Amino acid sequence: MLLKRTLLLSATLAVLSSGIALADMKPEDAIKTRQAGYMFMGWNMAKIKAMAVDNSEDFDTKKMQAAANAIAAIANSGMGALYMPGTEKDIGNVKTRAKAEIFTDKEGVKEVAVKFIQAANEMQKVAQGDDVFAIADQFKKLGSSCKACHDKYRKE
Amino acid sequence: MLLKRTLLLSATLAVLSSGIALADMKPEDAIKTRQAGYMFMGWNMAKIKAMAVDNSEDFDTKKMQAAANAIAAIANSGMGALYMPGTEKDIGNVKTRAKAEIFTDKEGVKEVAVKFIQAANEMQKVAQGDDVFAIADQFKKLGSSCKACHDKYRKE
Known part of the structure; x- marks a missing residue:
C-alpha cells in the first residue's frame, strides 16, 4: 500500500515536473533568448559571408568551421520551446x-x-572542407531557409 | 610595371580588407552579440542543470547533447573579437x-x-554518454569556469 502510494506519487511528480525548467522561464526571457539565438547565428552568418561570398575577409578554415558549428548547434537546440504561451x-x-x-x-x-x-x-x-564555392552555394541555400521563415512569420 | 602595380594593389587590398566584417560591425552590435551568446549559453546551461542536477526535467539524451553542443559551439566561436574597441x-x-x-x-x-x-x-x-553523475560533475566544473570570468571581469 505504501509502495503503491509512493509509486503513484513518483509518477505524478514526474508528469508534473517534466518541463519545469521551461515553466520556470519568464515569457520575456523566452523572447529575449530566442532573439539572442537568431542574433548569434546572424553574426556567424556574416562571418561566412565575409569569407566565402564577399571575400572581404581572408578565408580561414577554423573560423569557417567554428561559424558553421555555432549556427548548426543553435539551430538544433530546440528553439521551438521558446515560443511558449505568453510570448x-x-x-x-x-x-x-x-x-x-x-x-x-x-x-x-x-x-x-x-x-x-x-x-x-x-x-x-x-x-569541414575548403571548397569556397560549395560553401558560398550552401550559404545562399541556408540564407534562403532563414528568409522563408522571416517572410512568413516575422513582422517587418 | 602594370603587373607590379596590380600585385601591389592586390596585397594592399588584402591587408586592408582583412577584418572588414568586424570593422563593419557597430560597437553596440558587438556588445549585443556577445550578450546574446552568453544568454543563449545560459539557457542551455539551465537545461543541463534541470536534467542532470535538479532532476526537475526528465533526462533526454538528445536534448542533453543538443544543449552541450550549443554551449561548446558558442564557446568556440571566437567571441573575443566582440570585445572590440569602443565596446x-x-x-x-x-x-x-x-x-x-x-x-x-x-x-x-x-x-x-x-x-x-x-x-x-x-x-x-x-x-554524448548517459552517465548523469559524470554530466552533473562536469556541469559544475563548467559553471565554475563561467564564474571565474564573471568574478574577475564582470560588474555586479
Whole structure:
C-alpha cells in the first residue's frame, strides 16, 4: 500500500515536473533568448559571408568551421520551446516581431524549421572542407531557409 | 610595371580588407552579440542543470547533447573579437557589465577563456554518454569556469 502510494506519487511528480525548467522561464526571457539565438547565428552568418561570398575577409578554415558549428548547434537546440504561451506579444520593453501565425500554424512552422535545420546541418558539413564555392552555394541555400521563415512569420 | 602595380594593389587590398566584417560591425552590435551568446549559453546551461542536477526535467539524451553542443559551439566561436574597441562602456541604451580589465589584462583573460573552452568541450564529450553523475560533475566544473570570468571581469 505504501509502495503503491509512493509509486503513484513518483509518477505524478514526474508528469508534473517534466518541463519545469521551461515553466520556470519568464515569457520575456523566452523572447529575449530566442532573439539572442537568431542574433548569434546572424553574426556567424556574416562571418561566412565575409569569407566565402564577399571575400572581404581572408578565408580561414577554423573560423569557417567554428561559424558553421555555432549556427548548426543553435539551430538544433530546440528553439521551438521558446515560443511558449505568453510570448505572442510585446512584454513591456521586450518587443517581438513574431506574427500570430507562428503560434498556430504548426504544420507550416514545422516545414520551414525542418528545412532550416537541414540547411544548417549541410552548411556545417560543407564547412569541414575548403571548397569556397560549395560553401558560398550552401550559404545562399541556408540564407534562403532563414528568409522563408522571416517572410512568413516575422513582422517587418 | 602594370603587373607590379596590380600585385601591389592586390596585397594592399588584402591587408586592408582583412577584418572588414568586424570593422563593419557597430560597437553596440558587438556588445549585443556577445550578450546574446552568453544568454543563449545560459539557457542551455539551465537545461543541463534541470536534467542532470535538479532532476526537475526528465533526462533526454538528445536534448542533453543538443544543449552541450550549443554551449561548446558558442564557446568556440571566437567571441573575443566582440570585445572590440569602443565596446568598453555603455552605448546609449546598450549597457555592458564588462570591467575595464577585460580589455587590458590579455594574459588573465586568455587563462579564463582557455579554461572555459576546455570545460565546454569536455561537457560536450561527457554529454554524448548517459552517465548523469559524470554530466552533473562536469556541469559544475563548467559553471565554475563561467564564474571565474564573471568574478574577475564582470560588474555586479
